Each structure stands twice: as C-alpha cells, then as structure tokens.
Amino acid sequence: MINEEIRAKEVRLIGSNGDQLGIKPFREAMQIAQDAGLDLVNVAPTAKPPVCRIMDYGKFRYETQKKEKEARKNQKVVELKEVRFSATIDEHDFQTKLRNVVKFLKEGDKVKMSVRFRGREIAHASIGQKVLERVAAEVAELSIVERHAKLEGRSMIMILSPKVQVQ
Template sequence: MKFVGRRGHWWVPPCAAFFCLLGSTIFWRWHTISKDHQINEEIRAREVRLVGAEGEQIGIVSFREAMQMAVDANLDLVNVAPTAKPPVCRIMDYGKFRYEQQKKEKENRKNQKVVELKEVRFSATIDEHDYQTKLRNVVKFINDQDKVKCSIRFRGREIMHASVGQKVLERVAAEVQDIAVQERRPKLEGRSMIMILAPNKTT
C-alpha cells in the first residue's frame, strides 16, 4: 500500500497501518511502539498539559486538540512526563530529538574513563634500579586513573621470608600515598603476595 503522508510517500502494510480521524483531518500513520516515549497516537490520555514547539506553556488541552496542533506544525506530539496528572506532552520533531539524544549519549560514553586493573610485579630481592623503574610504572598507571595490582612471587625458600616482600610492597604504598590509597593491603595468597592500589579521589 502506497500513499502520501504528512512527511512524504510511505509504504505501509495493511496490518501495520491504522486510520486516525482528528476533526476533518484524515491521515494514515505508521504505528510503532516507541522505546523511550509515547508519541502521537500511542498517547492514551484524554487531555494533556501541552508545551509548544518553542517551549511555551500552552496549558491543559484535549489530546485531539494537541494532536491537531502537532499535525498543523508538521511535528510530533511526545509524552515527556507520563506520570504527571495530566501527562505533559510537547510538540517537537521526535526524529531530530532522538538523533541529538543518541549523539549526546555517544559522546558521554566516549568521554567516560574505564578503570582498568594494571599489574606491576616486584620481587622480594629487587635491586634499587629495578625498583625505581617499576615504581614509575605504578605512578603512571595511578595518574591515568587506573588501579594497580602490585604483586610479589616467592620462589623456593623465599616464602619463608615473606615479611621481606611485604616491606617492599609497603614501601611502594608509602611512596605513592599522595596519589593512591591501599584498596587492599598486602596479603599472601599461595606463593604470591598481592596489594591493590587505587587512585586517590582527591587527586
């Protein structure tokens, strides 16, 4: 079925179209269930509090009157506050509104920082140069707003002197205390000791 609607030529299967009569205005519309808002004929209220296309407060009018105003403006009637008594509806270009909304959501997701858990491995017998290199990595990750898992793997009889490894991790925590907090203090798990640092929220 092909016909002319208020926004051009539409093809509508007979089962998906319905007939809508507003005063003397007769037109066909594609019936869709909006995910976020009730629009046009999806609105079931007898009367609505209407906001115009420019944001002006028109007041309480019948649904038919509000729908006719939207049709005359070649725009949509959108229920923006369905729980209000009566519901608040606004005349707008819903397609443009959804496009702008999705664009804004996409930008927000792009700007969101995903916190990752980075791992820096130390050793109980680490030398000073290697320690400083790994410490710089910890600082870099924390400054990037990531959490850091500092770990020490004990080999052979080193496990008998786990306190030596604990002192290494405690030194790391002390040296980054201005930018990080210990989310998890050094704890022995099997042959590994693990400490987790998180960015300090005040930095």
C-alpha cells in the same frame, strides 16, 4: 510514546516554544501538532493527565544521542594495572617496575602490586611485605593505599589508587 502511540483521552499540552496550552482532548492536541508539522511526544506519562509536548522528535533524539556520545567520550574508565615483584628483587629491577607504577598512577589507573613467592620463600613473607611497603612509600605523594599488603595463597597483594588531582 509519540503521536498515535499515546493512549489518553486528555493531555496537558506544552507548545513547541515551551508555553502551556492547557488541558486538551487528545485529538485536538494531535491536530495542533500536525498543523505545526511536528510530533506530539509524551514527556510525563504517569502524570494525571499525561503531559505531552509538541516537538520535532527526530531532532530531539539526534541531540540526546549526541549529548550521550559526548558524555561517554569525556568519561575516564579507571583500569586496574598489575605490576609483579619478586621477594628477592634487585635494585635496578625495582626502579624499573617503580617507574611503571608511577606512570600508571599518573594516567589515573589503579595499580595492583603483587609479590609471588616461589618454593620456600613463603616462609619469609615479611620480605615481600617490605618490598610492597617500600613501593607504597616511594609513591606516597601520588597514591593512596586502597588495600594493604595481604597474603593470598602464594602471593601477597597490595592495591594503590591515584590521588584525585584538583584542577
């Protein structure tokens, strides 16, 4: 709340440079803020009496929005990328898909690897599990197994997450 929106008889007043001005009646605090050409901002409404600060509210809002925007720009959103294998995958195809898994892990994304069983392949689920475990072994220095291979319907799924790089 700022200026006239504040509904308190007395406020603890903090000056524009951060010094304590003590407990003042609201009208007097409002007058001090207007004389300085600044706003009276309620920074702690639950305190007894409420704490108000004299500041340029527009400039304060602009700076906080700028800080929030900077924080959003610097944060990394971890995505879940999926790479599909087949139980009877050939060596060259395996290496190509493995390169994609390595690329995703280096970018900091989680990787969901799935083996889709078609027809009677489901009877040999252990073959699909060997494929997933082979991928996990190949990228062991880059990743941690977040979820081990598990059969869900006609698919076997394993999730890898990247190891945290200390810089």
